[in-house]
Amino acid sequence: MRTSIATVSLSGSLTEKLTAAARAGFDGVEIFENDLLACPLTPEEIRARCADLGLTVDLYQPLRDVEAVPADVFARNLRRARHKFELMRRLGADTVLVCSSVDPCAVDDDALAAEQLADLADLARDSGVRVAYEALAWGRHVSTYDHAWRIVEAAGHPALGTCLDSFHILSRGSDPKGIEDIPGEKIFFLQLADAPLLAMDVLQWSRHHRCFPGQGGFDVAGLVRHVLRTGYDGPLSLEVFNDVLRQAEAGPTAVDARRSLLVLQEAVGAAEPPPAVVPTGFAFAELVTPDAAPLAGLLDALGFARTARHRGKPVDLWQQGEARILVNTAAAARRDGTRLAAVGLESPDPAGAARRAEAMLAPVLPRRRAPGDAPLDAVAAPDGTELFFCSTRPGGWRSDFEDVPHAPAAPSVRRVDHVALTQPWHHFDEAVLFHRGVLGLRAEDSVDLADPYGLLRSRAVSNADGGVRIALTVGAAPTDDTAHAQHVALATDDVVAAARRFRDAGGRLLPIPANYYDDLAARYEFADGELETYRELGILYDRDAHGVLRHCYTRTVGRVFFELLQRDGGHRGYGARNAPVRLAAQHAAGTP
Ligand SMILES: O=C(O)c1ccc(O)c(O)c1
Ligand SMILES: [Mg+2]
Secondary structure, three states: OOEEEEHHHOOOOHHHHHHHHHHOOOOEEEEEHHHHHOOOOOHHHHHHHHHHHOOEEEEEEEEEOOOOOOHHHHHHHHHHHHHHHHHHHHHOOOEEEEEOOOOOOOOOOHHHHHHHHHHHHHHHHHOOOEEEEEOOOOOOOOOOHHHHHHHHHHHOOOOEEEEEEHHHHHHOOOOHHHHHHOOHHHEEEEEEOEOOOOOOOHHHHHHHHOEOOOOOOOOHHHHHHHHHHOOOOOOEEEOOOEOOOOOOOHHHHHHHHHHHHHHHHHHOOOOOOOOOOOOOEEEEEEEEOOOHHHHHHHHHHHOOEEEEEEOOOOEEEEEEOOEEEEEEOOHHHOOOOOEEEEEEEEOOOHHHHHHHHHHOOOOEEOOOOOOOOOOOEEEEOOOOOEEEEEOOOOOOHHHHEEEOOOOOOOOOOOEEEEEEEEOOHHHHHHHHHHHHHOOOOEEEEEEEEEEOOEEEEEEEEEOOOOOOEEEEEEEOOOOOOOOOOEEEEEEOOOHHHHHHHHHHOOOOEOOOOHHHHHHHHHHOOOOOOHHHHHHHHOOEEEEOOOOEEEEEEEOOEOOEEEEEEEEEOOOOOOOHHHHHHHHHHHHHHOOO
16 A cells, blocks of 8 residues: 655655655655745645655645635635645645635535535546545534535535545544445545544644554554445555654654554555564663673672673673673773663564564664674664564574673572663654564553653553563653663562662662651551561562562662562552652662
C-alpha cells in the first residue's frame, strides 16, 4: 500500500518537511494549506521538488466551511474553491479535502449540504479534481463519518467521495464497523492518527495530542481492517497535530512515523517484515566512565566480582549470578561522564533480530567495532543507547573477554531485573513504539511520577515472562540531572540481606525520610521489627494484586545508580508510588 504523511505532522519549512518525508520512505504527502502559503516556492516549483524527491501530492487540505450555507455565502465559497482548484492544477494535486463546516451560518440541512457539495464537485471535476468530504469530530452539524457518508451518497456525484480520519471516528466513540457499508471507491482518502485516551474537548484533543498509530490508546489497526475490507486502495496517510512534534526535528519524526505505519501494516496483514525476535533476558548492561574506581567500589559492595577483561579494549566484566555489568573506560566513550551506554539483549536469534530491526528502520551500528572482535549485531535506540542482540552461549560475545583471577564471592543478586532509560523529551512516544516494533516488547500503562522539580512520565516495555523489562522515562525539566539519571535494577531473593551486605561493605544507600515509613505503617500491617529494618536500610515497599515489591537505591555515580529489588508473589510493578519519595531523596542527597 502507498504511504503518505500530512505536512502538518512535521516541523520546519515545507521543503524541510518534504525532504524528511522522502528520506523516511513515504510515497506521498498531504500538503497543508498554511505550509504552502508560507513557502517561497511557486506551486510549480513545489510540484517539481516533490517529483525530484519521488513524492506524489496526494491531498491538498483543507477547504473549510463550504457546505449547507445561504446562497450568497455559497457563491463566495465556490469562488474561493475555483482559485484552489487552479492552484491544485499547478501543484499536481488531484484530491482536495473538504472538512465539515463549523461556520455559525451553516444550517442543519443534509439535502442542502448534498446539493452544494455536488455543485462543488461539478466545479472540481472541470479542473480534474476530486472532493473528499470529512466529518470533523467538532463539525457544527456533521460530526460523524456515517453522517458525512450519507450526505456524499445523497449527492451521488462521481467527483465527490468521503475522507475517513481515524481520530474523528474513534474520538467520538463511533463504531468503525459501519465503514464496511461504504463502497471502497467512494472512500477517496484515509487519514490515520492515534491519541492518548484523554477526557477532553475533541478539538483541543485533536489539535494538540494526536500521535502516530500505535502510540496512543485507539485501535487504529482495527479501523484500518474495516477500511481495507471495502476494497479501498488509496494511501494510508498520517495526519498528526501534536505540540511536541511541532518542535522536534523533522527527520527523526518522519522515520518514527514511517515505523508506525510499518507496524500497522504488519498488524493488518498488508506487509510481512521479518518477524520480531523477542529478547529473553539481559546479557549485560554496559557503563562507560572516565574513572573506573567509584564504579568498582560500588559494584564490589553490591557483590559483583571483576571476572574478565576484554581482549582488546579497556572493558571489564563484573558478574554475579546472571547479572553482568561491563565497565568501559575507553577514551572515546568517556566524554559524557559515567552513563549507561549499551544494553546487551539475550536473543534466541541475534541475526534475525537485526534483520527485524533494520526492516523497522532502526539505525544499525557496525557489526565489528575492532579487528578481532566477535561480530555483534547492534542498533541505536532513540535515546542513543546501543542495543546489542547477543547470545551468552560459548562463542558469543563472552569469547571477546578473558577470565581474570578473582576471589569467589557469595552472590547476593541473581540477574538484572530492569534498566531504566531516560528519553529526550520529544522522543518519548517514539521510544515506546521503537521498543515494541523493533524488539517485539509489550508496552505497559504510562504513569506520571511527581519529581519535586517537575513531572516525569514513565512507561515500561517488557517481554511476556518479565525476563526483559525496560522502564522508559521522560522528564519535564530537560537539564535536571537527578530526573535524568539512568539506572540498573538488580533482582535479589533477599533485599534486606543484599542491602546490609552493601552497607557493611562501605556502600551508601539512599536514605528515605521517616514520614514515608509512618505512612507505610498506616497502610499495611507488618511483623515486629520489619518496618524498622526497612527504615534503617531505606527500603521502599509496595504491593499489587500479585505480590510484594521491596527495593532500595544506591547513590548516583555520574548519571547512573543501582536499585536492589525483590519481587515476591509475582509483583509486576516498578514501585511507581514510591518514585516521588525516591526522586525527592535523590535531590536531597545531591549528585556527588
Ligand atoms: O483541525 C482541523 O482543522 C483539521 C483539518 C483537517 C483535517 O483533516 C482534520 O482532521 C482536522
Ligand atoms: Mg483529518
